[in-house]
Amino acid sequence: MTIFTCTLLGFLVVCAIAASLSKNLLNTILIFMSYSLVMSIIWILLESPDLAITEAAVGAGVTTVLFVVTLKKIHAVIKSDEETKKTGEGNGENE
Amino acid sequence: MSKKVSQEQYENTFSYRFGRWLDGVKDPFLDTVEMKPQEEFHEDEETVRQHGEDIRQHIQHAYDLEHNAEVKIFRKIYKIFSILFCVFLVAMLLEAVSELPTFGEAENPVNNEVAERYIEKGLQETGAVNIVTGMILDYRAFDTLGESHVLFIATCTVLILLRVDKKGGQENIEADDRHYEPKDDVILQTVARLLVPPIFIFGIYVILAGHLGPGGGFSGGAVIGAGLILYQNAFGFTKTERFFTAKTYRIMSFGALACYSIAKSYSFYTGANHIESVIPLGNPGAILSSGLILLLNICVGIVVAGTMYTFYAMFRRGGY
Numbered sequence: 562m563t564i565f566t567c568t569l570l571g572f573l574v575v576c577a578i579a580a581s582l583s584k585n586l587l588n589t590i591l592i593f594m595s596y597s598l599v600m601s602i603i604w605i606l607l608e609s610p611d612l613a614i615t616e617a618a619v620g621a622g623v624t625t626v627l628f629v630v631t632l633k634k635i636h637a638v639i640k641s642d643e644e645t646k647k648t649g650e651g652n653g654e655n656e
Numbered sequence: 657m658s659k660k661v662s663q664e665q666y667e668n669t670f671s672y673r674f675g676r677w678l679d680g681v682k683d684p685f686l687d688t689v690e691m692k693p694q695e696e697f698h699e700d701e702e703t704v705r706q707h708g709e710d711i712r713q714h715i716q717h718a719y720d721l722e723h724n725a726e727v728k729i730f731r732k733i734y735k736i737f738s739i740l741f742c743v744f745l746v747a748m749l750l751e752a753v754s755e756l757p758t759f760g761e762a763e764n765p766v767n768n769e770v771a772e773r774y775i776e777k778g779l780q781e782t783g784a785v786n787i788v789t790g791m792i793l794d795y796r797a798f799d800t801l802g803e804s805h806v807l808f809i810a811t812c813t814v815l816i817l818l819r820v821d822k823k824g825g826q827e828n829i830e831a832d833d834r835h836y837e838p839k840d841d842v843i844l845q846t847v848a849r850l851l852v853p854p855i856f857i858f859g860i861y862v863i864l865a866g867h868l869g870p871g872g873g874f875s876g877g878a879v880i881g882a883g884l885i886l887y888q889n890a891f892g893f894t895k896t897e898r899f900f901t902a903k904t905y906r907i908m909s910f911g912a913l914a915c916y917s918i919a920k921s922y923s924f925y926t927g928a929n930h931i932e933s934v935i936p937l938g939n940p941g942a943i944l945s946s947g948l949i950l951l952l953n954i955c956v957g958i959v960v961a962g963t964m965y966t967f968y969a970m971f972r973r974g975g976y
Contacts, residue, residue: 609870610870611786611788611870611871611875613870614862614870614871614875614876614878614879615874615875615878618878618879618882619878622882622885623878623881623882623964623967623968626882626885626968627967627968627971630968630971630972631971634971
């Protein structure tokens, strides 16, 4: 059980660093969402299931949706789509 | 026996006017308070140019560090005082921290009788099997009332900031993103049809069983709010508007907060005056037990679910 907990905690740290370093805003939101999901599992392991329910609903669910809607509003999603298309083409040439 | 009242008499009653005010049909200030129409403010170019010149001269004078002695003195004093203030603040905080009891000592306030009483007598006094719920909705219900109001105020702020006026016109096309909505996405709709009922039932279960097991008003309300958002995403605003509009939210949150306040006022009144409360604690473990906690959980759940969905609707298109 401790190995499992340690793995999750390590994943949490990796997620936190990756979320702040990621250039693509949509990726940041997805990483943040996985952070919340892992956090809710850790709450269960720490024997507080009520917090786990709240974390899963608010952290992984509603907050992510609000972030994505905001990105859509400021047209960041469309832009990043174009960027990925460009980089995707670049990678294709390299391969 | 109710007596028949003419329409004119009925319109003079308080309840009629209150109902109209609540529905937003009539603004009590309109046509009764004298209002002056605002005129557009005009200024000729000469004075505007003169003002600009004056401001530029003032700025030049103020930032001319070599010739302005006042600024030099002010900057020196500013630096000294800021350092003094920081030192004072640090000293004060360190002094306060040094007064704290040593970490991990047995006679610390953390280990005093309050926590023990919560654990030992919580079941007897609140009737809630779940000690956490008993604590936050009985011993510390005042905090939870404040939290519910914070949520309500947050919604009001979001409404003020993001609400789009329907009378607007051209500029609202940007804010209203109805045209982004997926048009009858089969996968999303099928998944939503399967998932939304279990999500709602789970949320209701979490709210109703808050005093028996893990959960409570906030978690259950958040789950129901997430379910509402999923339903809206799959089927669009026209379908959610059939059962959830701005008016529904107003009535729901007002009713829930008022109910919470009244219920808690009653228990504070009886508690402060040492009067026996008439609300039975019931049999611990039964669904209808632990006094007011079930009612308070339902109230908090309603407020939270409405708030979650309102946030989403406001972010999406500035309205319901």
